[in-house]
Amino acid sequence: xxxxxxxxxxxxxxxxxxxxxxxxxxxxxxxxxxxxxxxxxxxxxxxxxxxxxxxxxxxxxxxxxxxxxxxxxxxxxxxxxxxxxxxxxxxxxxxxxxxxxxxxxxxxxxxxxxxxxxxxxxxxxxxxxxxxxxxxxxxxxxxxxxxxxxxxxxxxxxxxxxxxxxxxxxxxx
Amino acid sequence: xxxxxxxxxxxxxxxxxxxxxxxxxxxxxxxxxxxxxxxxxxxxxxxxxxxxxxxxxxxxxxxxxxxxxxxxxxxxxxxxxxxxxxxxxxxxxxxxxxxxxxxxxxxxxxxxxxxxxxxxxxxxxxxxxxxxxxxxxxxxxxxxxxxxxxxxxxxxxxxxxxxxxxxxxxxxxxxxxxxxxxxx
Numbered sequence: 001x002x003x004x005x006x007x008x009x010x011x012x013x014x015x016x017x018x019x020x021x022x023x024x025x026x027x028x029x030x031x032x033x034x035x036x037x038x039x040x041x042x043x044x045x046x047x048x049x050x051x052x053x054x055x056x057x058x059x060x061x062x063x064x065x066x067x068x069x070x071x072x073x074x075x076x077x078x079x080x081x082x083x084x085x086x087x088x089x090x091x092x093x094x095x096x097x098x099x100x101x102x103x104x105x106x107x108x109x110x111x112x113x114x115x116x117x118x119x120x121x122x123x124x125x126x127x128x129x130x131x132x133x134x135x136x137x138x139x140x141x142x143x144x145x146x147x148x149x150x151x152x153x154x155x156x157x158x159x160x161x162x163x164x165x166x167x168x169x170x171x172x173x
Numbered sequence: 174x175x176x177x178x179x180x181x182x183x184x185x186x187x188x189x190x191x192x193x194x195x196x197x198x199x200x201x202x203x204x205x206x207x208x209x210x211x212x213x214x215x216x217x218x219x220x221x222x223x224x225x226x227x228x229x230x231x232x233x234x235x236x237x238x239x240x241x242x243x244x245x246x247x248x249x250x251x252x253x254x255x256x257x258x259x260x261x262x263x264x265x266x267x268x269x270x271x272x273x274x275x276x277x278x279x280x281x282x283x284x285x286x287x288x289x290x291x292x293x294x295x296x297x298x299x300x301x302x303x304x305x306x307x308x309x310x311x312x313x314x315x316x317x318x319x320x321x322x323x324x325x326x327x328x329x330x331x332x333x334x335x336x337x338x339x340x341x342x343x344x345x346x347x348x349x350x351x352x353x354x355x356x357x
Contacts, residue, residue, distance in 0.1 A: 001192065001193065001194050002192075002193050003190065003191065003192045003193075004190070004191045004192075004193075005188060005189070005190045005191075006188065006189050007186065007187065007188035007189075008185075008186075008187045008188070009185070009186045009187075010183070010184070010185055011182075011183055011184035011185070011271075011311060011313060012182075012183050012184075013180065013181070013182050013183075013269065013271050013351045013353075014180065014181045015178065015179065015180035015181075015223055015225075015351075015353070016178070016179050016180075017176050017177070017178045017223060018176065018177050018178075019175065019176045019177065028255050030225065032225075032271070032273065032349055032351060033183070034273060034309070034311055036309070050188050050190055050203070052203050052205075074201060088186060090184075090186055090205055092205065098319060103299065105299075105300075117303075117304035117305060118284070118302075118303055118304055118305055119305050124300055124301065124302070125286070125298070125300060125301065125302030125303070125304075126298060126299045126300050126302055127297060127298055127302060127314070128296065128297060128298070128299055128321075129316070130316040130318065130319045130320075130321070131318055131319065132316070132317060132318045133314070133315055133316045133317075133318075134184065134207055134313070134314070134315045135313070135314050135315075136184055136186075136311070136312075136313045136314075137304060137306065137310075137311070137312050137313070138306065138310045138311050139305070139306060139307055139310055140307075140309055140310055141279065141307055141308065141309065141310075142279060142307060144305075167205065169186055169203070169205055171186070171188065
């Protein structure tokens with residue numbers, strides 16, 4: 001049995017800032033972006049493991065995900081997923097109310113994601129996602145190396161009265 | 174003479190995970206796709222100020238500092254160069270932050286966040302935080318509905334910090350930074 005992963009990630013921003021005066025029009029415009037395709041494997045710029053889920057956090061609650069002990073739904077069963085390196089991380093806050101902010105945190109953990117993302121330099125950290133907010137970050141070539149001390153990610157729903165859905169995607173080895 | 178801003182932000186992640194347990198063939202496909210058009214204004218799904226930079230960052234140990242304006246971005250008082258002239262870009266809210274690492278060597282470490290001090294913690298990073306990206310990598314954070322509120326006291330700074338202490342690489346490299354938001 002051989003499982004194979006391929007993944008394609010791309011993104012970009014384009015803009016036009018324009019104005020007009022009596023005798024001319026002016027504009028600053030541009031676009032930037034990136035494309036990367038992962039082939040199956042564990043080498044540089046490759047990936048072989050994925051995990052994704054849409055989850056619900058009850059009001060004012062949090063949960064901790066262990067990147068070395070995840071479970072992926074497949075058809076009517078499940079598959080154990082263990083990440084050794086993380087190369088793409090995307091988190092989407094599906095909340096619709098202003099108080100439905102989601103913190104991606106490790107501040108209370110000793111084995112946390114931010115130590116992973118900062119490669120051992122800093123143990124704590126958090127980033128806040130507003131309703132409809134998206135955070136995407138990559139480490140395509142080397143990946144962030146997951147170890148016993150950097151394997152957990154904490155998601156915190158700050159809304160006092162509303163459950164909040166979020167989606168999370170991870171690609172790595 | 175008011176400016177009018179329009180922008181599009183795209184991001185997608187598509188994957189295919191296959192198995193070959195005979196006599197069947199297994200396939201799972203997953204996708205996340207973001208396609209946001211921002212019109213001119215200050216409401217949800219709108220922006221009226223932007224700043225974009227193509228910068229060369231020099232590793233910290235070469236003489237940079239936390240106060241180096243090349244690495245420290247003050248959303249409350251940005252200066253954008255256009256036609257060789259300086260334009261003020263003061264943000265009241267940040268709707269998009271997009272950072273790309275344009276270096277080529279693994280040891281060119283870029284830290285994005287609030288590295289410098291707790292005083293630089295802000296509405297994006299509630300506590301002192303940063304993350305490392307390498308050549309070809311990206312950091313993208315979007316809040317198209319609300320935006321991150323920028324205040325002058327402590328909520329206006331973020332850092333793109335070339336860290337030679339981690340990679341022991343002393344070569345400068347380029348980064349690209351795009352910020353979209355609501356003007357102060």
